[in-house]
Amino acid sequence: MSTAAIIPAAGLGLRLGGEAPKALREVGGESLLVHAVRGLSAATAAGLSCFVIAVPPGTEDAVGKLLGPYAGAADLRIVAGGAERADSVRAALELVPVDGIDCVLVHDAARSFVPVAVIERVVAAVRGGAPAVVPVIPVTDTIKRVGAHGEVLETPDRSALVAVQTPQGFDPELLRKAHAGNADGATDDAMLCERLGITVQTVEGSEDAFKVTRPRDLLLAEWILAERHQQ
Ligand SMILES: Nc1ccn([C@@H]2O[C@H](COP(=O)(O)OP(=O)(O)OP(=O)(O)O)[C@@H](O)[C@H]2O)c(=O)n1
Numbered sequence: 001m002s003t004a005a006i007i008p009a010a011g012l013g014l015r016l017g018g019e020a021p022k023a024l025r026e027v028g029g030e031s032l033l034v035h036a037v038r039g040l041s042a043a044t045a046a047g048l049s050c051f052v053i054a055v056p057p058g059t060e061d062a063v064g065k066l067l068g069p070y071a072g073a074a075d076l077r078i079v080a081g082g083a084e085r086a087d088s089v090r091a092a093l094e095l096v097p098v099d100g101i102d103c104v105l106v107h108d109a110a111r112s113f114v115p116v117a118v119i120e121r122v123v124a125a126v127r128g129g130a131p132a133v134v135p136v137i138p139v140t141d142t143i144k145r146v147g148a149h150g151e152v153l154e155t156p157d158r159s160a161l162v163a164v165q166t167p168q169g170f171d172p173e174l175l176r177k178a179h180a181g182n183a184d185g186a187t188d189d190a191m192l193c194e195r196l197g198i199t200v201q202t203v204e205g206s207e208d209a210f211k212v213t214r215p216r217d218l219l220l221a222e223w224i225l226a227e228r229h230q231q
């Protein structure tokens with residue numbers, strides 16, 4: 001049995017700005033997508049046998065050529081993404097082999113620097129019997145729920161709140177069932193499982209698994225890369 005990794009990489013990156021789609025923007029001379037694929041490939045205990053990557057429509061051939069050298073022995077499949085993240089994941093899921101896969105990871109191309117230990121923790125939890133697993137870190141701000149006019153409605157107990165990252169790991173059959181339904185408003189895949197009444201398990205994430213979202217995140221990405229090169 002082995003793991004398949006879906007990488008939604010079809011977003012435009014409007015908050016980041018710039019000419020190219022976000023996943024193809026470079027840090028340290030390589031695209032965020034290449035960094036993400038290399039990171040997953042380095043997680044040897046995850047036993048990755050297949051990558052399915054959802055890319056901006058029209059870039060399939062170019063991305064296939066770009067990624068060829070980084071997928072190693074794993075099967076590399078490229079698909080055109082959709083309008084929303086969930087559409088891209090669903091399109092990729094259709095290309096995940098049915099036989100021989102006991103864990104499907106869904107990992108944002110934009111979380112390009114997730115440490116190997118996080119990836120392996122997620123896979124181990126799925127293999128250990130959890131049907132849906134998410135890496136999390138504590139929130140460091142006080143969070144408030146606000147109303148339509150900006151008025152504070154409540155301040156939830158921060159000790160019970162976490163920020164959710166990727167890769168998220170799933171039993172393949174559950175993920176297919178979750179994506180067969182309505183994905184409206186779903187910002188991650190675990191949320192679709194929650195809608196089915198499934199209990200989602202958390203594991204420890206990492207600050208390095210942050211999502212490149214705004215221009216200043218590129219500076220943090222450069223810094224992480226430089227720090228890793230020094231080790
Ligand atoms: N239609 C979409 C939207 C997002 N994504 C992917 O989902 C991940 C998380 O999305 P986000 O970081 O929000 O990326 P964008 O949607 O590109 O960002 P923005 O909202 O700023 O445009 C990214 O790897 C992105 O490429 C995708 O595959 N298909």
Ligand SMILES: C[C@](O)(CO)[C@H](O)COP(=O)(O)O
Binds near residue numbers: 108166188
């Ligand atoms: C999947 C995710 O990265 C988990 O935090 C996040 O929900 C993606 O949200 P976005 O609004 O598409 O960036």
